[in-house]
Structure formats: C-alpha cells, structure tokens
Amino acid sequence: METSLGELVARLGGELVGDATIRVRQIASLEAARPGEIAFLSNPKLIAALASSEASAFILSPKAAGLTERARILTPDPYLYFARAAQLFNPPKRPAAGVHPSAVVASALPASVSVAPQAVIGEGCEIGEDCIIGAGCVLGDGVRLGAGSLLHAGVKIYDNCEIGARAIIHSGAVIGADGLGFARDADKHWVKIPQIGRVIIGDDVEIGANTTIDRGALDDTVIGNGVKLDNLIHVAHNCRIGDDSIMAAMAGLAGSTVVGKRVMAGGKAGFSGHLEVADDVTISADTNVTKSIDKAGVYTSMIPLQAHADWVRNFSHLRRLDAMAERLRELEKKLGAKES
Incomplete structure (x- = not known):
C-alpha cells in the first residue's frame, strides 16, 4: 500500500x-x-x-x-x-474462503471460513465468520472459535475448548491438553486424575508458536481478553490470566496460578503453583515467583551474571549464611549481657 x-x-x-x-x-x-x-x-x-x-x-x-x-x-x-x-x-494475507478437499469437517461452517489442506474439525464445533484454519490444524469436538480468528498451520485444540473473537494462534500451539494431575497410591504408583475442565480464551488473544495451555482438572483454565503469550510458554491446569497481560518466551505457570490484569512477565519467568499476582505487576526475566504478590510494582529475583570463580565463591558464602546468622545471634546475646 x-x-x-x-x-x-x-x-x-x-x-x-x-x-x-x-x-x-x-x-x-x-x-x-x-x-x-x-x-x-x-x-x-x-x-x-x-x-x-x-x-x-x-x-x-x-x-x-x-x-x-x-x-x-x-x-x-x-x-x-x-x-x-x-x-x-502490512495487512494480513487472507486465503480464499472455502474448505480444501483434503480437510475433514464434521461441523457446519459459515461460507466465509477458510479451511486449509488436511485440517480436521470435529463434531459440534461452532466456528465464527471469517475464521482461517491453517493446514493440519485439529479441532476436537465441541470447540468454539470466535469470528475473525486465525489458526496457523498445525494448531491443536482439544474437545470443548472455547476461543474468543480475533484470536491469533501460531503453529504448534496446543490448547486443552491434560494437565499434570496424578494421585499416588500406597505402592507409590501414579493414578491419573481425569482432567474434565476446559480452556476458555477471551477476545483479541495472541498465542505464540509451541505454547501449551492445559485444560482444567475440575474448573476451567481461563485466559482473559487481550492477553499476549509469546512462543514456548506453558500455562498449567486451572491457571487464570487477567486481561491485557503479556508474557515473553519460556515463561511458565504452575497449576492454579492466578495472574491479574496488565501483568508483564519477562522471558523464562516462572510462577509456582497456587499463588496470586496482583494487577499491574512486572516480573523481570528469569525471575522465580515463589509467593503471592499483592501489590503492583516491578519484581526481580535473578542473580546477575558473574565470572564462574566469583559465583562459586559467593555461593559458598550463601551456604554458610545460617551458621553465620547463628554466630551473630550468639555475639549479640553476649554483648547484651555485658551491657546489662
């Protein structure tokens, strides 16, 4: 143009x-x-x-x-x-509407939808107007896809998951796979817990290549409106991400993490499970979030780059911190006794 x-x-x-x-x-x-x-x-x-x-x-x-x-x-x-x-x-290229002869489609589609070669659409799906479903995509039974959404080649969406309007989902993304849900029996064998929740994704969400979002164990995994997820991110079962949050590549959320609105997470940020992060929080790259954050702000826990020999020396000091703290307490007690 x-x-x-x-x-x-x-x-x-x-x-x-x-x-x-x-x-x-x-x-x-x-x-x-x-x-x-x-x-x-x-x-x-x-x-x-x-x-x-x-x-x-x-x-x-x-x-x-x-x-x-x-x-x-x-x-x-x-x-x-x-x-x-x-x-x-740079307006996006749009393929012609219609279903390629090699696609397998078991649901009614609007005439404006484009379905590329070897895509599979299961039964009972609701596909909105003007959607583009790329080559080799697989949509399970009961999937809902909002109007104007784009699935690049090779996206997999499991049964009964819901995606809002104008979504962009890049190749290799998997929406709705089982979360890591297992119980241990007396013999220390793992017993699978059926994951019967869904993934519910809002409007205007973009999901990067090879990102995975697990379905909920009982309740749903929920991604809010306007969320942007980079490549190679994992969102575990029962997580919730608030509207307009954004996460860079290789961030990971353990199960039942609740992230607020407008949260920004740098690359390789990790969130321990069953914690909550307030609205308007920024997490620096490589940070491990191990406890809930109840106030907006910037949070960092990474160790700065240093020469290996310096790191070994500093880490050896860290291992002795408990002993040093105990000795300091004893010294404080002795000093207190002398002053009294």
Missing part, C-alpha cells in the same frame, strides 16, 4: 510538519529506511541515526521535533504510532 503523509495523519492522527503530499509505501528502521519509506524514533540512543537516515519522513515525539527539518509526524508515543502504521502498510 502507498499513501501520502496527509492521508496517513487523517487515518492515524498526529501532527504533520512538512509536505502533506509526500508519499510513503512502507515503514522501516532509521538505519534501513530508503526513500519512499517512513521511519520512527522512540529510543534516544538512535538520535544520531536520524541525520543519516534516507527515510522520506519520520515519526517523532514533540520533544524531538527540532532534530530534523524533513517531514515528520509528531505524536506522544512514536512506538505506538509505528505499530499502527505497520498494521496499515
């Missing part, structure tokens, strides 16, 4: 400084931009790249307006404006 700066501002807002008739066809980084493209500046560290950029126009904050004399769109949040402009220049 190609548009003028004036048309872009008319659609997305912002204040235009410069020639409204300049035409742009794509958005790009400051370093890679070419004539006919628009670049954005949101990181002050990249100011030097602004002067040498070949972009035809820029997206800047009002504070950065004087950094260039070339055409620019001023907006309080250039990164957000970039995201919306990128959507405009």
